Amino acid sequence: MKRKKTGGRQKGTPNKITKQVREKLEQLVSNLIDEINIDYVNDEQKFKLLQLGLQYVLPKLREDNITKEEPFVERPIFKEIDLDVPDDNYQPQIDMSE
Secondary structure, X not given: OOOOOOOOOOOOOOOHHHHHXXXXXXXXXXXXXXXXXXXXXXXXXHHHHHHHHHHHHXXXXXXXXXXXXXXXXXOOXXXXXXXXXXXXXXXXXXXXXX
């Protein structure tokens, strides 16, 4: 049984301390990024920086976001025909039906 809320923040009100901490961290990270001299970073470190940064830029895919489609079934476009026919007047017929 859910109790009635009697005090504290109203639903949807942002937490002020969390907001302040987030702003300070964003400022710190921004300053650190500006100070990195990419000329002294090797390829492995660049890749690691990219890998870490992408986590915060691109949303993570969750299984419920991925639509479950029917499995891919490969169907041939053309029907195989025998070209070793002795008749010189032979005209191949292409069957486009499935």
